[in-house]
Amino acid sequence: MAPRIDVTDLDLYYGSFLAVQGVTLSIEPRSITALIGPSGCGKSTFLRALNRLHEVVPGARVEGKVVLEGSSGQVVDLYGSDVDPVDVRRRIGMVFQRPNPFPTMSVYDNVAAGLRLNGARMNRSALDDLVERSLRAANLWTEVKDRLDRPGGGLSGGQQQRLCIARAIAVEPEVLLMDEPCSALDPISTLAIEDLMTELKEHFTIVIVTHNMQQAARVSESTGFFNLAGPGRPGHLVEINPTGKIFSNPDNRATEDYVSGRFG
Amino acid sequence: MSTAIRPAPVIDIPTGTRQLPTRRRLRRSSTAGLYLAGLLAGGALAALSGSGIVLAAGYGAVLGTVAVYVVSRSVEGRRTATDRLVTCVVVAAFGIAMVPLVWLLWTVVSKGARRLDGTFFDSSMLGIVGPGGGGYHAVLGTVVITALAAVISVPIGLLTAIYLVEYGTGRLKAAITFLVDTMTGIPSIVAGLFAYALFAVFFGPGVRLGVAGAVALSVLMIPVVVRSAEEVLKLVPAELREASYALGVPKWRTIVKVVVPTSIAGLGTAVMLALARVVGETAPLLVTVGITNGTNLNPFDGRMATLPVFAYYQLTQPGFPPGFAIDRAWTAALVLIALVMALDLAARLIGRCFAPSTRR
Ligand SMILES: Nc1ncnc2c1ncn2[C@@H]1O[C@H](COP(=O)(O)OP(=O)(O)OP(=O)(O)O)[C@@H](O)[C@H]1O
Numbered sequence: 001m002a003p004r005i006d007v008t009d010l011d012l013y014y015g016s017f018l019a020v021q022g023v024t025l026s027i028e029p030r031s032i033t034a035l036i037g038p039s040g041c042g043k044s045t046f047l048r049a050l051n052r053l054h055e056v057v058p059g060a061r062v063e064g065k066v067v068l069e070g071s072s073g074q075v076v077d078l079y080g081s082d083v084d085p086v087d088v089r090r091r092i093g094m095v096f097q098r099p100n101p102f103p104t105m106s107v108y109d110n111v112a113a114g115l116r117l118n119g120a121r122m123n124r125s126a127l128d129d130l131v132e133r134s135l136r137a138a139n140l141w142t143e144v145k146d147r148l149d150r151p152g153g154g155l156s157g158g159q160q161q162r163l164c165i166a167r168a169i170a171v172e173p174e175v176l177l178m179d180e181p182c183s184a185l186d187p188i189s190t191l192a193i194e195d196l197m198t199e200l201k202e203h204f205t206i207v208i209v210t211h212n213m214q215q216a217a218r219v220s221e222s223t224g225f226f227n228l229a230g231p232g233r234p235g236h237l238v239e240i241n242p243t244g245k246i247f248s249n250p251d252n253r254a255t256e257d258y259v260s261g262r263f264g
Numbered sequence: 265m266s267t268a269i270r271p272a273p274v275i276d277i278p279t280g281t282r283q284l285p286t287r288r289r290l291r292r293s294s295t296a297g298l299y300l301a302g303l304l305a306g307g308a309l310a311a312l313s314g315s316g317i318v319l320a321a322g323y324g325a326v327l328g329t330v331a332v333y334v335v336s337r338s339v340e341g342r343r344t345a346t347d348r349l350v351t352c353v354v355v356a357a358f359g360i361a362m363v364p365l366v367w368l369l370w371t372v373v374s375k376g377a378r379r380l381d382g383t384f385f386d387s388s389m390l391g392i393v394g395p396g397g398g399g400y401h402a403v404l405g406t407v408v409i410t411a412l413a414a415v416i417s418v419p420i421g422l423l424t425a426i427y428l429v430e431y432g433t434g435r436l437k438a439a440i441t442f443l444v445d446t447m448t449g450i451p452s453i454v455a456g457l458f459a460y461a462l463f464a465v466f467f468g469p470g471v472r473l474g475v476a477g478a479v480a481l482s483v484l485m486i487p488v489v490v491r492s493a494e495e496v497l498k499l500v501p502a503e504l505r506e507a508s509y510a511l512g513v514p515k516w517r518t519i520v521k522v523v524v525p526t527s528i529a530g531l532g533t534a535v536m537l538a539l540a541r542v543v544g545e546t547a548p549l550l551v552t553v554g555i556t557n558g559t560n561l562n563p564f565d566g567r568m569a570t571l572p573v574f575a576y577y578q579l580t581q582p583g584f585p586p587g588f589a590i591d592r593a594w595t596a597a598l599v600l601i602a603l604v605m606a607l608d609l610a611a612r613l614i615g616r617c618f619a620p621s622t623r624r
């Protein structure tokens with residue numbers, strides 16, 4: 001079920017501002033790909049282009065190709081004219097940089113939101129099961145099992161982020177995009193999320209943006225390094241290689257400087 | 265901002281001098297007393313020179329302010345004195361702003377209370393000459409016509425606001441925004457004449473219908489609903505919409521199930537305030553609905569009575585002796601104000617009850 005993602009010559013604009021330029025890379029199925037790079041180099045922007053969320057920003061534009069290649073060999077050009085962005089987003093889930101639970105919904109409803117909002121009918125016990133499974137996977141179950149009917153906005157920041165992770169995996173997407181999912185979490189929850197990712201990659205394709213080099217080194221199979229030449233210049237992919245190589249002897253000098261903490 | 269939280273630099277000050285200079289402060293009661301004394305002196309001055317109450321208050325406020333400033337300056341220094349001066353001016357401005365409001369409320373309550381009895385609320389003006397009679401038909405007429413106006417303008421207004429915030433781009437959005445802004449400024453009599461002309465096309469000249477009044481009120485109400493609903497919808501963070509999109513939820517479902525529920529409290533408030541804005545309109549109802557003495561609750565069948573128009577006719581055509589009708593007019597005005605207050609209160613309640621809670 002896990003698809004492979006091929007990106008070719010991707011340019012991403014906000015209005016007339018070119019934020020990311022000329023990205024070409026492949027994301028392997030059933031693996032974790034980490035994206036690292038300095039703040040503002042366009043990691044989030046690139047990630048949002050993968051599930052066609054970039055285009056919902058007014059004025060934002062995409063040029064280039066993103067192709068999803070399923071395990072059975074069927075190929076979908078995500079930006080093809082006959083492709084509905086809604087279908088793309090059903091197959092590619094996302095966890096955002098900032099936690100964004102639905103404030104009007106309870107903890108339970110937040111996890112069930114992917115099904116409920118899409119109008120899916122499901123009997124109560126199956127839904128209960130799904131909610132519990134998703135919350136357990138996100139390492140949140142024990143903290144919220146007694147207040148499933150309380151508003152999701154009443155949780156702590158880190159709990160909200162785990163709630164969002166539970167919400168994203170509840171709809172069982174084929175690809176999971178995670179934008180700094182652990183930046184608001186304590187080390188224990190971070191480990192739990194990393195374990196979860198390792199589990200999920202058996203079936204899913206995972207792309208994670210992180211500022212935490214150890215995390216990238218711990219969990220990912222390959223790592224891509226984004227950089228930007230200067231303020232106001234577009235971000236670009238410097239290199240993408242197996243994680244071991246990136247952290248020991250990368251092809252590019254800039255990568256080596258960045259991962260070893262020498263930059264500027 | 266950052267300077268406010270920066271810790272004070274550590275400077276080596278010899279112990280003993282390390283304390284704030286003590287300042288003499290006037291007590292609260294003494295500044296208030298000074299101001300009051302100034303007020304009284306001003307009043308006395310006005311009485312001596314034989315001028316009216318307005319001048320007396322003016323003299324008093326000036327004298328009181330000067331007294332507080334001078335004393336404070338000599339005791340507390342310049343900075344505190346300036347603070348007290350500004351406080352005096354602000355309080356005086358507040359007092360001036362409250363005068364018309366309190367005066368109006370007092371007048372309406374004192375004159376309207378005379379006929380605020382059971383009869384007013386359970387009898388119409390059918391066959392009434394002189395004493396008795398009431399505004400039963402007008403109260404119900406106002407409720408029916410305002411409700412009908414809400415039925416027309418709430419869907420149109422909310423959908424327009426949703427279009428402007430969620431879908432609108434470029435020229436069309438700019439054009440609609442411009443039109444709505446223009447509509448906000450339409451004089452109410454023009455709205456009335458428009459509705460009258462519209463219904464005259466179908467029913468001939470001289471037509472008087474409750475629904476025509478509702479249409480006229482809608483013309484006034486729609487722009488208010490659109491503008492305030494637009495502001496409320498804009499407050500819904502883009503992140504929530506994106507969270508929903510990322511779950512593969514189509515845009516229309518996102519709007520119906522995420523955006524609108526998140527802002528439902530604000531939308532309810534917007535509708536209530538728009539209703540409060542039109543419930544007391546007189547001119548458009550005068551030309552579209554007219555007035556009757558009996559109770560007519562069918563907006564599709566002839567003239568109806570409404571509170572503002574009822575008050576208008578009781579006041580301008582009181583008959584003889586005029587006292588009874590004029591009393592009824594004041595009571596109608598009082599009921600109308602109560603209605604507006606009730607709507608405002610409802611708006612607040614809606615805002616409070618439906619706001620997304622974050623209780624743990
Ligand atoms: N909605 C937007 N409108 C206009 N420009 C934007 C928008 N979002 C991001 N940008 C710009 O695009 C560039 C890339 O931003 P992006 O958020 O992708 O960076 P990032 O690599 O995720 O940074 P961080 O590590 O801080 O999250 C930045 O220059 C940013 O200012």
Ligand SMILES: [Mg+2]
Nearest residue numbers: 043044097179
């Ligand atoms: Mg980012």
